[in-house]
Amino acid sequence: MVSYKNNNILKYNNLKHTHKLKSVVLTLKKMCIIVLASSALTTNLFGQNLQLSSKREVTLGSSMILLSGASFYLSQHYNTPSNTWQIKGIDQWNQPYLNKRNATISDITFISTLAASTLSGLALPKQQQLAYGVVMAQNVWLTANVVQISKVLVGRNRPYVKGTGLIEEEHSDNYYSFFSGHSALCATMATTALLATYKNYNGSALNWGKATALSGVALALSTGILRITAGKHYPSDVLTGLIVGTSIALINTMLHETK
Numbered sequence: 001m002v003s004y005k006n007n008n009i010l011k012y013n014n015l016k017h018t019h020k021l022k023s024v025v026l027t028l029k030k031m032c033i034i035v036l037a038s039s040a041l042t043t044n045l046f047g048q049n050l051q052l053s054s055k056r057e058v059t060l061g062s063s064m065i066l067l068s069g070a071s072f073y074l075s076q077h078y079n080t081p082s083n084t085w086q087i088k089g090i091d092q093w094n095q096p097y098l099n100k101r102n103a104t105i106s107d108i109t110f111i112s113t114l115a116a117s118t119l120s121g122l123a124l125p126k127q128q129q130l131a132y133g134v135v136m137a138q139n140v141w142l143t144a145n146v147v148q149i150s151k152v153l154v155g156r157n158r159p160y161v162k163g164t165g166l167i168e169e170e171h172s173d174n175y176y177s178f179f180s181g182h183s184a185l186c187a188t189m190a191t192t193a194l195l196a197t198y199k200n201y202n203g204s205a206l207n208w209g210k211a212t213a214l215s216g217v218a219l220a221l222s223t224g225i226l227r228i229t230a231g232k233h234y235p236s237d238v239l240t241g242l243i244v245g246t247s248i249a250l251i252n253t254m255l256h257e258t259k
Contacts (some may be wrong), residue, residue, distance in 0.1 A: 016020035025194060050131035050196065050256045060138055060252075067145045074152045081155035082175050090239070095231040106182055106226035109219050113186040116216035120193035123209020128196070135256050136192050139249045143188040144181070151176040155257060160231035180233045180241035186220035187245030195253045 087094065121132040156178035193213040224238040233241075 024234070031073060045179050049128055049136055049258050050253070051123055051258045052131050052134055052256070056255070057134065058178065061203075064138070064141050065144065067142070067149075071145045071148045071152075074149060078152055080152050080175055083155045084157055085178075085234075087162075087234070090235040094159040095229050096159050096162065099229060102226050102230035103232055106223050106230055106232075109223040109226060110182050110186055113189055113216050113219040116212050116219060117189040117193040120197050120209045120213040120216065123212065124196060131256065132192075132196050135196075135253055136189065138186060139188045139192050139252050141185050142252065143173070143245050143248050146248070147179065147181040147241070148182050150179055151181070154178045156234075156237070158232055159234055177233055178237050178240070179244065180227050180237045181237045182227050182237045183224040183233070183241030184245035186216075186223045187242045188249040190216040190220040191246045191249035192253055195249065200255070 027198055085091075117136065121129055121136065124132055155175040157175050158177040161174050190213065193216050197209045197213045220242070224242060227233040228235055
């Protein structure tokens with residue numbers, strides 16, 4: 001069942017906060033983060049392997065369980081605000097109506113990114129595959145929690161809500177635009193695969209693994225673009241998701257690398 005509301009009522013009913021973005025400053029900050037992340041990727045760290053540590057993994061696991069608990073509690077008890085941000089800068093390139101076809105395709109590319117990242121792990125030496133799986137799971141788990149907490153606390157309405165007043169049956173999802181979970185999770189999976197295959201000891205078996213990891217990167221970027229064209233996210237939602245997902249994968253994967 002789909003219902004429609006007057007756009008003005010949608011903007012101001014239950015409105016708790018209005019976020020005024022300084023688009024130029026925000027974009028510059030994000031560009032700086034991208035440059036830093038790119039620098040980290042190009043650092044001479046090749047020939048390293050992932051290594052698990054019982055103490056570290058238990059600590060990380062416990063922390064993420066607590067974070068998941070906080071995320072679940074907020075989802076159940078926090079009254080997500082219905083915030084309308086000012087549309088400036090790159091966010092002016094949004095799709096103001098819901099395109100279910102592109103939304104479905106973005107789900108397919110999301111699953112394809114997961115598949116590509118998994119296949120990349122199979123190209124690693126057998127002694128590295130377990131560590132890869134654990135690190136990948138940690139990166140995805142942590143990213144998912146950060147995404148969910150941000151969505152609940154921020155409550156930014158989706159482009160199709162702001163543009164047409166369309167309200168889908170699940171009310172909460174209509175205000176979960178910031179930031180893009182599809183983009184963040186795809187970025188963390190693709191980055192983890194890319195780091196693991198390109199930083200591992202070179203071998204013929206890794207050639208197809210590297211190619212698969214690169215295809216995962218292409219699929220991740222495609223997913224972000226599709227989320228924008230589907231009317232599900234603003235460009236800043238997708239850009240933030242890509243940055244957060246990449247950053248989490250970079251930090252946690254490097255924590256597990258042998259020197």
